[in-house]
Amino acid sequence: MPSDLIKSLQQLVGADHVLTDKAAAPYCKDQRGNYSGAALAVVFPADTGQVSAVVALCAAQHIAIVPQGGNTSLCGGSVPLASNAQPQVVINLSRMKLIRSIDAVNYSMTVEAGCTLAHIREIAAKNERLFPLGLSAIESRCEIGGNLSTNAGGVGVLRYGNTRDLVLGLEVVLPDGRIWNGLRSLRKDNTGYDLKHLFIGAEGTLGIITAAVLKLFPRPLSQATACVALRDPASAVALLAHLRANCGDRISAFEIVGRPCLDLVLRHFPDTREPFAQRQQWMVIIELADVIDVPLNTALSAALGSFGAGIKEFLVTSDKAQSAAWWNLRKYISDAQKIEGISIKHDVSVPVSNVPAFIELADAALQQQFPGVRIVAFGHIGDGNIHYNPSMPDPLQNAEFLARSKEVNRIVYDIVARLNGSISAEHGLGQLKHEEIHRYKSALELELMRNIKNTLDPQGLMNPGKLI
Amino acid sequence: MPSDLIKSLQQLVGADHVLTDKAAAPYCKDQRGNYSGAALAVVFPADTGQVSAVVALCAAQHIAIVPQGGNTSLCGGSVPLASNAQPQVVINLSRMKLIRSIDAVNYSMTVEAGCTLAHIREIAAKNERLFPLGLSAIESRCEIGGNLSTNAGGVGVLRYGNTRDLVLGLEVVLPDGRIWNGLRSLRKDNTGYDLKHLFIGAEGTLGIITAAVLKLFPRPLSQATACVALRDPASAVALLAHLRANCGDRISAFEIVGRPCLDLVLRHFPDTREPFAQRQQWMVIIELADVIDVPLNTALSAALGSFGAGIKEFLVTSDKAQSAAWWNLRKYISDAQKIEGISIKHDVSVPVSNVPAFIELADAALQQQFPGVRIVAFGHIGDGNIHYNPSMPDPLQNAEFLARSKEVNRIVYDIVARLNGSISAEHGLGQLKHEEIHRYKSALELELMRNIKNTLDPQGLMNPGKLI
Secondary structure, rough: OOHHHHHHHHHHHHHHHOHHHHHHHHHHHOOOOOOOOOOOEEOOOOOOOHHHHHHHHHHOOOOOOEOOOOOOOOOOOOOOOOOOOOEEEEEEEOOOOEEEEEEOOOOOEEEOOEEEEHHHHHHHHHHOOOOOOOOOOOOOEHHHHHHHOOOOOOOOOHHHOOHHHHHHEEEEEEOOOOOEEOOOOOOOOOOOOOOOHHOOOOOOOOOOEEEEEEOOEOOOEEEEEEEEEOOOOHHHHHHHHHHHHHHHHHHHEEEEEEEHHHHHHHHOOOOOOOOOOOOOEEEEEEEEOOOOOHHHHHHHHHHOOOOOOEEEEEEEEEOOHHHHHHHHHHHHHHHHHHHHOOOOOOOOEHHHHHHHHHHHHHHHHHHHHHHHHHHEEEEEEEEOOEEEEEEOOOOHHHHHHHHHHHHHHHHHHHHHHOOEEOOOOOOOOOOOOOHHHHOOOOHHHHHHHHHHHHHHOOOOEEEEOOOO | OOOHHHHHHHHHHHHHHHHOOHHHHEEEEEEOOOOEEOOOOEEEEHHHHHHHHHHHHHHOOEEEEEEEEEOOOOOOOOOOOOOOOOOOEEEEEOOOOOEEEEEOOEEEEEEEEOOOOOHHHHHHHHOEEOOOOOOOOOOOOOEEEHHHHOOOOOOOHHHHOOHHHHEEEEEEOOOOOOOEOOOOOOOOOOOOOOHHHHOOOOOOOOEEEEEEEEOOOOOOEEEEEEEEEEEOOOHHHHHHHHHHHHHHHEEEEEEEEEEEHHHHHHOOOOOOOOOOOOOOOEEEEEEEEOOOOOOOHHHHHHHHOOOOOEEEEEEEEEEHHHHHHHHHHHHHHHHHHHHOOOOOOEEEEEEEHHHHHHHHHOOOOOHHHHOEEEEEEEEEEHHOEEEEEEEEOOHHHHHHHHHHHHHHHHHHHHHHHHHOOOOOOOOOOOOOOOHHHHHHOOOOHHHHHHHEEEEEEEEOEOOOOOOO
């Protein structure tokens, strides 16, 4: 049967676009090397019609389907399971790279799932528009279909919202192969249940997003960046509220960086340097942007100057090189961690007002249980989204620490839950957390999710073992 | 059985809070007088627990449930059906008026379904925050539960989004009486299907929203208003794109008003007057707002001045009285129409770039079929949302015209569909359009909606005959 299936798939998409065995292997493991599985084939359809035909074929044969874009998931969401009762086929959408249309007056564009985020941003910019989703580390590789399926976040959420907020319409191939054309480009449409929001963030478990109508925005012309040393996370939260009241939507980023992050970056990236004369424990990098060409650094300095005692020092610039140098201190954190060694990563969120309590409680609980633990904490204060990655500075101790990661997760996630937070703010559940979530979501909510899954995918073929 | 039911209801919520017969009648008809039905009782629960108990009781007895807030629906969405196979009970949430909490630092507040929109805006303002949903004509009466259930629009959508964009979390009583607590106040949470978006805009057909966590925003400190005479709707659309690029998110309203609207307002409201020396065919009223105290009228004048030939005349002010006088020309349109006589109302949307084509095609088609027809067209250009209300100036002719409203709807809606629009931009489907939508939505989309309805409400008890 597999060989018949391969032949049928080749007939549908062309022999060159079906990979098997060794050729398929690179698409069956995730980028971090944490997850790998096996697939009968990796299929590369050219268009929505081919996706539909491939899904219909798999559905008829009860073969599970793993939708895949740039395969940049951090949770094993886009690769086949290592062990699955059903055989699996990966449907990779990277060939579907068409910008179907752009409507600058409607501030919208229609794109296919395989367009990289960088390409979409570039085409928007050529039309004097901004597509604000920004994931600088991976945007040349990640594809919009994956961004939509995971409701990607990033540094621009504070100003522009999550990916789901940037979508006007979707085209989706359903688990039986039929195509739902929901490619509307309307700002208002109250004619029934909002189906697009079901598919966005569903991690490919309800269907395959093949195209989308995206919202565009005016392009900012001026910007200013501040690097601010703060007493503590509580000052950061208060400063953000103060800045929102004083600068409104000009705030396009507000990122916190803890001392241990800075130490790692300074150690591993020789082109970086301490921004302040003194060693500071907490800093935030703030960006204002405006579509009008105005001197934003004046407004930013004034707003920072009127804040009060929580600020220990601040620097403001409109110079691009200086701004980039500060931003590198934030952008290099992930790579600096990689060089330093493995840590236990948490992508959590709490209400913004609970961020200081989260950091304080989690730090104290971990220090008690694991004396000497080093905590790399950074992220998106405006979204209450902290990347919270503990490790042990000593490699031997760290190996032992990593072996106890379930215990560490339990400590961190229980505090998150107590503060009404989420154990996955932006990376999704994938394989990594789809069991852990059972501890933190109510039985009723899980039942509702399961019922929706069963309704849309009664055979349970779409991306099994992920999310739900 | 009904008398037993009434007793049980009285035990659950108190005898004073169950109305029957004549006392119930006012809650069984809509505000426009177009729809009326009969209910065994109208029940006023005090809290979520009581809503849950009442729903469970009705579900056990197969009694249909009509959720009701301020009963300001324009589509008969919040009253019982005139004829229904099942007996119906209205659950009115007006007693649930608690502001449960406000978190100014998190820019969020948690409110119960029965809070009026005006009250919520007032409490937000007292905390130096803005809740931006604005429905000036009804906001002292409409309740947030209804606003959420219909995904209400209004003039602020251009800047702040529809109601669904203003929600962080929900509490919902499900059709079997269980309570789903989704009252999260997180900006990022990627842990499964986004259930809240299913209930928002579902018009009470999937459950009863009992509370919500709403997003708040910084309060604007400065504003400027422009009254602009334009050559045609195409100039209005181009001007909006130009202003977005030049003023960005400062644009908080951009409303178009056609000549016939202005004529009706000037005729019926003696305190209004022509804004320009010459009689103009099309005008827009624009508002800029900013959280910084800056002279926005300068920026607005500059942006208007650089636009070009589409503008015939423009006036700009920062004076509140002058601004209010212009806004009255927009706000009084609905009442002026009421005084003038009945028209056939359409609340439609198309992509913003298609607005000129819509007005041109619909005007031409209606003039051909109904020579002399008077078209009152106004609304939210930025959302592509036009209120398009034709009537005949002569009362006798108008009676004949109204009798042919199905024909008129067909002409208008078919043009909307051809331009990829929606036949209900902001008012919802209710009873008014829940059959009409079958012509304009794909069979597949209707099937998906029906499947979701059956999954969440297998007995079909929630607000029957509305939306689906």
